[in-house]
Amino acid sequence: MRTEGRGAPDADAPWNEIVPGLWMGGHHYRDATGARAAAVPDARFDLVLSLYERAGHGPDPGVEHHCTVIPDDPLTPAQIQVVLDMAERAAHAVRGGRQVLVRCHSGYNRSGLVVAHALTLLGHDAADAIFLVRYRRSRWALNNRTFEEYLTAGLDVAHLLTGLEEQPPAAT
Template identity: 35%
Template structure:
C-alpha cells in the first residue's frame, strides 16, 4: 500500500461527531454525539466501524461487537459482551458488567458503548451508578439529561432498572 505524500493530520473527535436516527423503541428521534460524558470517568455512546477512540479513554466496554472503534493507544482494559436491544434480553450479566465499569472508572475514563448509546449502554451505565448509591430515578434522569431523552426507551430496560429482581 502506498502512502499519500500530501496527507495531512486530521483530528476526529467522537465528542463532536454526531449520529442521528429514530429509536427502535418508542420511535423517538435522537441527534447525539458518538460519546457523551455522564459523570466522572463515565462515558456513554455508540459506535461506527473505524471511528477512532479518543486517547483519554482508558477502558472500553463494548456491548455491540458488530462494529468496533479503531484503537490507536494502549487501553487499560477492553471488555466485549454481546447484548441485544430487545425487550426479552436476559439481564443476568448486567450487574457484573456494571460492577466492572465501576472498578474501571476508579482508575481511568471508561466508555460503555453499544450501537447508538441509547439502551444497552445506558442500562449498564445506569446500573453502575445505582450500584454506587444513586437511585434508579436519579441515574435515568442523569443519563437522559447528559445523553438524550431517548435513552432507556426500551421499556424492559427501564423497568428492570426501577425494579430489579431480588
C-alpha cells in the same frame, strides 16, 4: 441484535460524560454537518465496555476493551448477569479514577442499562440514575421500557425474576 422502529435519531455526539469518569456512547453519531460518522474511542479512555460490535469502530490499540453482545430486547438471566458484571467493572474502574466508556449501537439502551446500574453501584438511586443518563446523553436514552423496568425493580431482582420465568412448572 438491535430492535428497530423506536424512532430514535442518531446521537449528536459520539459519547457523553454522565458523571466524572463514566461516559456513554455508541458506534456512530451525526457530526456537525449532519453526516453519519463512526465513533472510534481513542486513548482518552482507559476502559471501553461494548455491548455491540462493529469492525473498524475501535477502540484504539492499548485501550482495555471488553465486548459482550446483548440484544436491545428483553434479556435472559445470563444476559442480565452480563449487564451486572459490566456495571460492576465500570463502577470499580470509575472508583479507581479511570475514564470508562460504555457503548452499544446507538448509545441509548444497552449502554444506558449498564451505565444506570453502574450509577446505582456508585450511590445513586434508580430514578436519579435514569434521569442522569437521559439528561447527559439524550432524551432518547433508555427508550427500551423493559430496561427501564429492570432498573426500577432493581437489576438483581430482574435477574431473579427472569430466571423464574425459565423454570419448568412444578409437578403436581
